[in-house]
Every structure is written in C-alpha cells, then in structure tokens.
Amino acid sequence: MQDKIRAKLILEDGRVFNGFSFGAVGETSGEVVFNTSLTGYQEILTDPSYKGQIVTMTYPLIGNYGVNDEDVESSKPFVEGFIVKECSRVASNWRSKKHLDDYLKENNIIGIEGIDTRALTKHIRLGGAMKALISTEDLDDNSLSAKVKKVPALAGLDLVKEVTCSKPYFWSKEGRIKIIVLDCGVKYSILRNLAQSGCQVMVVPAQTSAEDILKENPDGVLLSNGPGDPAAVPYVVSQVKKLLGKVPLFGICFGQQMLGLALGGKTFKLKFGHHGGNHPVKDLKSGAISITSQNHGFCVDLDSLNKDNLEISHINLNDNTLEGLRHKNMPIFSVQFHPESAPGPHDANYLFGEFIELIRKHNGCKTTSK
C-alpha cells in the first residue's frame, strides 16, 4: 500500500476516516449511506437511485469478481463516491471484463479503500445518513471540514432530472401488454422483468405529462425508482395525480412515494434508510415473507394516508415501516422495495406477475363496460 495515493473521507459532523484512493482521483461529495449486500456492487454502482449519494459497502471485500458487460442497471455508474474496506486488485470470474478500479477510473468515480467501514456504518446508524466528502487532493482536515459543510443536503433536492432519460424510447417493442415506464431513474432490471413478462415497454422522461402518457394508450404505467427527495419533484406528483384511476399503476420505491404523495400522503426521511438485500417483508394478504432488495432513504408516512381508500399490503418486519400499498377501488399498487432485485433475492419477483394480473383484470372490466 506504500505507493498508493492517500485519501480522506470527512463527514459533516467532523469525523475523518483515512484511507487510500482507488478509482478516479479528485474530490467528491454527497450523502453517505451504507449498503449491506454481500454481492452486487456493480448493480449498486449503476443504480440511478444512488445519484447524490456516496455508498459504503459493509461487506469488506469488494471487486473480487470484477466488472462485466451484463450486470448493469443503467448506462453508467451514478454513485457520487464509493467506500470499501478493500478493493480487490484482481478480478476473478469468467464473465469479468475489467477490474473494478479501472471501471471506476473510466467513469470518473472516486473510491476510497482501507476504511473501517464497520465504524463508519455504526456512525451512520447512530448519527443518520449525513453529508460527506472524499478527497484525494486535499488532506487538510480543517479545509475539508469547511468544504463538507457546504455540500447541499439531499432533502429538498431534485435529483430525478439528473438521471431521467432525455426522450422516450422503447426497451422492448414486442408484447401484448403495453407498459409505459415513467423514468425517475429506472433500473434496467425493472425493464427486463417487464419484457420477460411479455410486455411491450416504453420508457418516458419523468417530465412527461399525464396527457402524453395516456395518449399512448398504455395498458399500465409503472412509476420507477429514483434518487433523492420525493417531495422535491412536484412536477411528477402532479402528473401521477392525473393518472390515478385512468390506468393501472404500479409504483416501485420512489414510485411508491410518488403515489403516496399523489394520494395526499406525506413522505419523511428515514434516519439511515434501507439499503441492502436481506430485509424481510411480509405480504399481509398471503402472510408470505419475502427477503427483499431495498434502497430508499425516504418513506411514505403511514399516518398521512387516507385509510378509507388504501390498504397496507406489505410491511417491513425489521422496523414495521410501510413496504406496500394497494388502492381499494382503483387499479393501483406499489411497493417500497425492489421486486426486480438486482442485486438481491428474487423472492418478490411475483409482483410483476401481479401487475400483469391487475392489468388483465382491469382490461377485462374495460371490455365488459365497453
């Protein structure tokens, strides 16, 4: 490690961690969160929901299997920075195309290794997700401390505009059911799952109006995952409101928050969020427990919802937070976790089937009413 470049991580409360640089050099900032997945760093790096965030992996040995061409969740990595205990200097897997270090360099992502990530994780657990800054250039604590204070807070920040697509496109043109995905930072695996379920998938920018969406005559609309504060994107919420009841809706993660807001509820920021692949979620209808993939820092406030129209469909068994909603009268449901997983267990994949089922039922109703 002697010839490695030194790097520092500073948190907004002044705590400093010393480490070494990997990936790109320079300076970066964002909100620091931890992810507890043992595998899947490539998916995590490329998940657009991490826009604005520096991700620390609680599993200490990262990069072991390199980076391949297939396991991507978007066109490029979106994390603001990457914190690990040890980045493997070799990549060992038959699908691997490059080392993690090179991949991050190519994509100008700053990483820091040699960090006591458990100490950092405990710090975040106790102090909450907080602003942080990584630098390979400035190693002066005072100067870093001044800089980190100036980093904008995530709450109130519209990050969707940074990650949404610039114009509509088709993910898959084949399929008997037409789904429009409102892209707030959608993960490819959501699109892959829809396509695999036999859907025609059209992805539209987050700014697309309800009218434009309905004009396409979709069988269903999926509100995607995405980064940042759900309250900071009223332009999405207002359009979702106009879609309620018009077309079957399925919200995933940020999409659930969009629905929650559109239905008159409120969202709040969790202390350090849920980021990982081992959260138990109970489907209250069937009683079945799914081990789910999660990545959210905000949550819909249960008490803010009108229970007359809405029922809670899923609950997190760790902390009893809201994990899923179903509208009693309209074809609308949503989950806070990631049924597309990637990374994470496939237990909740069944929800894509439920969406198709919901659409079929709704279309059936439409046919009879016609």
Added chain:
Amino acid sequence: MPKRTDIKKILIIGSGPIVISQACEFDYSGTQACKALREEGYQVCLINSNPATIMTDPQIADATYIEPITPDVVEKIIKKEKPDALLPTLGGQTGLNTAMQLFEQGVLEKYKVKMIGADYDTIKKAENRDDFKKAMLKIGLDLPKSDLAHTIEEARQVLKTISLPVIIRPSFTLGGTGGGIATTQEEFEKIADLGLKNSMSSEILIEESIIGWKEYELEVMRDKKDNVVIVCSIENFDPMGVHTGDSITVAPAQTLTDYEYQKMRDASLAIIREIGVETGGSNIQFALNPKDGRMVVIEMNPRVSRSSALASKATGFPIAKFAAKLAVGLTLDEIQNDITKETPASFEPTIDYCVVKIPRFTFEKFPEAKDVLGISMKSVGETMAIGRTFKEALGKGLRGLEIGHSGLDNKLDYQDISDGKIRLRLQEPNASRIFYIKYAMLKGYASKDIVAMTGIDYWFIDNIKQIVELEQALLEKKELAKVSKELLKEAKQYGFGDQQLATIFNTSEIAVRSYRKELGVVATFKLVDTCAAEFEAHTPYYYSTYEDECEARVSDKKKIMILGGGPNRIGQGIEFDYCCCHASFALKELGYETIMVNSNPETVSTDYDTSDKLYFEPLTLEDVMNIIDKEKPQGVIVQFGGQTPLNLAKRLEEMGAPIIGTSVESIDRAEDRGEFSTLIKKLKINQPANGSANSIEEALGEAHNIGYPVLVRPSFVLGGRAMRIVYDDEALEEFMQEAKEVSQEHPVLIDQFLQDAVEVDVDAVSDGQLTVIGGIMEHVEEAGVHSGDSACVLPPHTLDDNIIDTIRKTAFALSKELKVKGLMNIQFAVKKDTVYVLEVNPRASRTIPFVSKTIGVPLAKIASKVMVGESLKALDFTEEKKINHVSVKESVLPFSRFSGVDIILSPEMKSTGEVMGIDTSFGRAFYKSQLAANQGLPRKGTVFISVKSGDKRNIVFIAKKLSDLGFDIVATKGTYKAFHSNNIPAQVVGKISEGDTKLLDMIRSGTIKLVINTPSGKKGQSDMKPIRSLATMQGIPCITTIQGAQAAVNGIESIIKEDFEVKPMQEYFTN
C-alpha cells in the same frame, strides 16, 4: 403460526461418539435443540452414547439415555418413554439413519411416534441418490452425469456411458466412507467394490468427474409456512475433489457475482421445496464450472450438519436452535433474532468480515496412510477464524490450527524443495498444500500457473500472493525497528502473527508485541451481529482485527476468562470443551461474568449463549493477551482446555495474566520429568525406572540398566506421539535411528515398561485443603495401551481393597504436594500388588465427563468454583461417591478411514472419541459399551481366535466359555493346539501367507462374528494384519488384547442370560 399442541414429548437421537465426520457440532446442535424445545414447554427425551457431551448433562433433557444408538435400543426407549414425536435431523447421519431404520422396522408406527422436521419420504428423497437425481431433473436443475449401480457388474455397465475419471459415492454412509475418485479401470473396480460394501443399501453412484470445479454450499432454512431463508453461503478454497470437511472453506462466497449467487439461491429454494423438508435447516452443495459458469447440484443434507454449525458461528444465526423451534410449528417471523432482539429470524444474515475454516489433520498418527485428500473425509477437527479480510482470517486460522505454524510462514526452505515436489504437492490435494502454494510463489511460479495446477480460484491465490509480497516488504526492512507503524498495521491486517513477525526479524514474540504496542498498533474487537452493524447488537460475540474502532464493551463486573481447547485433534476433543462449558456455567452461577476464548466452530463453548462473552480467537499467546489487555479479568482458567491453554500458562503468567487454580509452578513440576522424579522420591512413591539418552550407546546402556521391555519416546512430543515399547537391542537401535532423524537436540526418554500391569486412572478435585476422589477407573487393556485408547471401568472390578486404598493415599499425597486447586488426573499401573505412578496431570482429563456422569457429580463445575475460592465443604462434596452401578468407557478408533493402517493399540493414542455403557454389572455395561462403539458383540455364531504364545493359557478359559455359550470356534494352528489339548471343540484354518484364504472368505461372507487376535511382536502383527483390516472394514468386532477378550466374553455371557434394559441417567441418581 402457533406451536403444535398435539405433541408433548419429543425424542432426540444424538450422534454418538466423535468420529471423523461427526464431531462436537452435533452436541452443539443437540444441546441447542433440547434447550429450545424445553423453552417452548415440550418434554425432551434424548439418547446419546457419548458421555462427553453437554447434551447428556442431566439438566439439559427431561430423560437422558446414555445408551448405544441402535434401532433396538431406541425402540426400548420409545416403549418406555412413549414420545409423541421424533426429531431426526439434529443428530448427524447417525441420528438420521437410526430414525430411518426405526421407520422401516415399523417401530414409529407401532408406538405412534411422528417424525417432525423431515419425514421418511423427504429424507429418502434427499439421501437416496436416484430419487434425488429424479427430483432435481424434475425442477430443471443440472447435475453431473451419473448412474447408480448395486453390483460390480452394474457398475461396469454404467462406466460405459460415463468416461473416466469418475467419482464413486456410496449411498447412506458417513462422510463419504468408501467413496473415491477412479482414474483407471483398476481403481474403479477397487473403489466400486468397497463402496458397495460400505453402503447401507449396497448402492453406489458413479458420477461424471467435476474435479477442479468451484464448490459452494448454501445453508437453507424453511418454516411451515414455506418461508425460506439462506443463512450463509460458503465457498470452498479447495475445488471439487476434496471432501468439504477437508477443504479450507470461506464464508461468505467470494467470487460469485450477484447474478450467479441468486441463481444458486433460487435453486436452493426450489430444492428444499421439492425435496419437501418441511421445517428446519438443510445444506445444499453446488459445483460451478469456472470456465463457463455451468452450475450443477451436488447433494443435499436434509439435516443440520458440520457446515450448519460453521454457518451458525460465522453469522451468529443459531440454525439448530431455530430448526428445533420450526419443527414444532413456529415460523421464522415468530422467532426473535437473539442478537438484535428487535428484528425477527425471518431474514438473511449479512456479515462484514470474512470467515475462514481450516481443517486439522492427524496423518502423523497414521504413518502408513498418505496425507492425500479426496472425497472421503480424513480431518479430525477444524478451526475457524474471523477477520476483516480473507488474508487476516487465513493468518489467524493457520496460527489457531496449532500445527506449529505461526501463520502462512516458512517451515521449509523453499530453495530445498524440488520443482517436482512442488508440482506434486500442488496438483494432488493434501494437508499442507496451502504452504506449498507459498513455496511455489517464492520459487517464482506465476499465480496463473498455480491456479492451473491447483484449480484454486485466482482470487484466493492472489490473496496469498499479497501476503507473500508483504512478507518480502517486511524482510527488506531487515530489522523490526525499521518497520513503520503503517507497515506494521498493514502486516497485522494481513494476518501476520507476532510470532511470525518475530521469525522474520529474528527476534522474540514478546519483542514484537512490545514494539507493536509502543507504536499503538493494537487489536480492536468487532462484533458478530448477523446484520453488519445495521442494528444494535446485544450479544457480545467478538473477533479481533486491526481497525480504527474497538467495540468491546468492557464491564466492571468480576470476571473470569476460560481458555478453550482449539481445534479437535486426537487426544484433545469434546471432553475438554465440556469442561470449559461447565466452568462457564458454574462461574455464572456464582455471579461472575464469564469470558470464553476458543476457535473451534463445532463446539458448545463457542455458542454465544454459553458464556457472557465470547471471543472467537486463536488460542495463542498473542491473541489471548490481546483480550486480557482489553478485558482485564480477575482470573484466567487454563486447566480445562486440554494441552492447548496449558502450554500457554507459563508465558501468560509471565506477562501478568492472573492464572487461577493450581499454580503454573505445580503444573511445571508435574510435567517436567526431572522435577517429577524428585517429587516422587520425596513422597516415597513408586515410579517405573527411567532415564534418557542422546545416543544409541547411551540408550542401550539405559535400557540394560532398566531391563527390557522399555517404553521409548522422543522428549519433545506430547500425547504419546511416536511412543513405542521395545523388547530388545535391535528394536531400540531402530527406534533411536528414527528418533535421531526427527531431532538432534532432544533426548529420547526411556522408561521401564510394566508388562501385564493393570492401568488405573484417577480423577480427583482439590480445594487446596481437601482432596476428593471423583473416580477410580480400571483399564480393561493392560498398561502399554494409551489410556485414551483403552476401555475402562468405574468402579474398578478386579482390584483389591488394599490396592485401591494405596491408590487413594497416593493421590492425596500428590495433590497435597502439588497444592492442587481444581482438577487432577493420575495414571497408575498396578503390577503384582505394587502401585506405580505413571503420570500426574494437575488439570482436567479426558475422563472428567465420564466420571461426572457416572457418579452424578459435575466435577468440572465444582473445580471451577474451587478455583475462585469456594471450599469443597461449602460445595458439599467432601467424600468419594459410592455407586451401585457400573460404567464402562470404550474408545472409538478411526481405522476404517485410513486404509492400510493396522488396528493394533499402542502407547500412541489413535482414538477420536468414546462411548459409555452403564448398567448394573460389568458384563452388561461392557456389552453396551461395545454395542455403542459399533463393535456389537455377537450372541451366537463363529468366533475366530488366534493369540500369541504368552496368551495361550488365558485364552483357553475364554474359548471354553465361548464354546459353552454355543459359539463355534475357528483358530490358527498354534491356538488350535491349545484348545485341542483342553478338549475345546474348534476348527483349524491355515495361514494366509501359505495361501489359505478360507479365513478371509469366512470373514467376507459374514460367517465369522467376532475376531480375537492378540498379535506378538512385529512378525505376528504383519501375519494377521489382513484379517484385522478386513474385519474392521466389514464392521466385525475385532479384539486385540486378552483382557479385551475376557471382558467381551463376560459381556456376552451376561447378555445371553438376560437382555439389558435402558434407564435414563436421571433415574440412577434419584436418591
């Protein structure tokens, strides 16, 4: 889902004696299960023949049967106890197989006992290769190409469809006994034949070889509502071809992408559902082709296993405990995660460290066996290490293995190793391959070549390479003082031990330690918490690493630290873990905070429930001192963990550790030969004549002084290693020649060998004032057989009262002189009314659990309390217990694992475990002990007898008895003559060496039910070796001592008179 109310009493079958592939892990799982079920309000009855288990402690179950684990015996228990249910999945393969037999024999149906957890069909589907294959194909999973054979002819047919090399796996055996890899037709015939014989169902699977593929294991749990979680993934360092018990394994999986891991997870969910394991844990093994990622299913164990014990310790998720709760109907979300206390058990643990398990082998005990590894398990124990990186965990694991390595060090000079040897040691899996990988690197082999030769994943090889590179960087500094803080910390993070660094810089471990502390490079402790710090952990289960933040929560309570025994090995196993657990239980009762230190993942002591704090650490000076520095306990107990902590005692004390109990000085006095002799003389006790020698001449001189036969051994090895009895100059010279090769600087010890003496073991406890005898055990075999290998009887059954009295008095005198505070074990030999002291060990012995169970007094607990200042009087243990029953301890030997090894007992200990037979008379207790040790004595049939000339007189009486009891006798010429002249009907058979194979045929066909063969000298040993080997392989009891034969006949006679009954331990001590 609420727990079941239709069942009240549950039967649990344990796994019996410790054997290769079935060790302490089933005591851990069984104990957890008993506790969990009773916590839920169920009554538990239990059978296990192994007295050294915590699960057979009378307070763990409602009715505890220390009886032989056979279907007949279990039926007797069922008849008596009338349990509603049988939980078959917690007692290893023994428990599972016994449950299956009970079902097949209709016993379960007859007594209306339900199988819970997994039923007969499920177990059959998982265990029967053909059924399993069909099930896998049904759910669309890939398997290696394979087919079944039931005869050698069928096997040959199968081979036509699958090309060599192939793997042969017998169905229904333990740890792959009798399996193997065949690369030639010849090997194929041999292994197939053996496999068919070893299989309970005469069935073998012949399988496409996937040797060299990556191997993975997933630990899966399912509840009644079909919720399934994966507790842990394990990646084998050694690729396919090495039994997973013999592989270095790593948790979690290191080289799988999420995509591949989830594919494996999906497959595991599908498998547990298809096989139909209703509730509980299973272990599923996969292989992955490193070239294209093709994934195949290898096998599934529908029960808790060695791997599940490892997974439990690696994650903090107690699989067996939860499996028991799920079996009675609770669901995962209804069970709380003990560690976080706020989240449910229906989750998948995530970890923020790396776990490495390294097997411990014992090939040095079986010099005739090659140390090559294959698909039949050979290791006798394992150590687990936790670190923040693989490198750190590997280093900690290697020094925790206690095989003389201080980490990935350089025992050999790589320059002296030929390329041929390097290549061979890399290509052929073996016990020291990990070190040869390093030697190869030092010799300049490229990582990718090492990958090609070993099949070990590049990622692992590169990590080893990093260790080697860092060692080079350290060597370049030349002196310790030139090593910077940063480099030193990095070395520690790479798993370098202080001793390893000391060797690099040619200094002492203590010097490294003080330099390290001076620079502020000190160990930090982190928690094992199931959740990677996402939630607060309430259970203090720690490992050390070198990080920024230390999480150890040091209390200001009175606390005692207990040092465990590390990995199991021959001579040090579960008995010592039992004692350590008892120390913890006892001191907790007195209000102390107890701190356990151990590195053996199989054990009850490393259950986070056992002590107030658990440090999962290697038992080295460095690692133990790190904890002492942090915790500052009031006392450290070294006398319960066997030789491991005892070896540390002196240095720990020098560094200021507060050792409690018998003083280190006294321990030294007993261990040091010279000091011990002085002590013996002072007390006017008899000791066999002895001396030492540095040359052949000196040795011959000493031997002539003492008089043959003499017992010889190199002075630096313990536990009877390389000990031998020699009868003449020639044999002594031969031994000296071999010993000289081992070491130049250590003398050879020579003792008078007391031929035909009776050996006696005594366990006692003393508080410094009063000494109380726990038990006096008479060995069945004569002196000269290692005490760990011989059977023994409590109370003694042939010794005169005045002899016993002398033994007692001697024990008291020794205890007083050594100022024993705690436990003490003394070995005596009695010859012609003279009592000799062979050895004194002021510590817990292997027999403590056996004695404690027999007399109904928890000696280790009492000793622990004594060590913190309680008096025996206050503890109400002031006199030797009188008992109205007899217990026999019999040892269990691993010969069937090491083909080519003779089964002769010697001064060198070879047994892996022990069983206990308890009954009202010696004969019945002995009979039970043999049955429990898988040496069940016949009640009728043919006995083969061949004894050395010295035994001819005694064997006549034995043969007469057998003949009178209705046995047919077959004997070799000499023995036959003795029978003939005494009018005992017998048949004579010729020598094998003379071409007569009749005897071999009779053994093979099962005509011979018992072999009595006492070999004399080297020649006699080799003549009959094939007979003994064959008998052992065929599972026919084979007795090699005349005393053993006497006891056996005694046993047979009493059982023919009246069949034995079963009785729970609780009933032996009702008054």
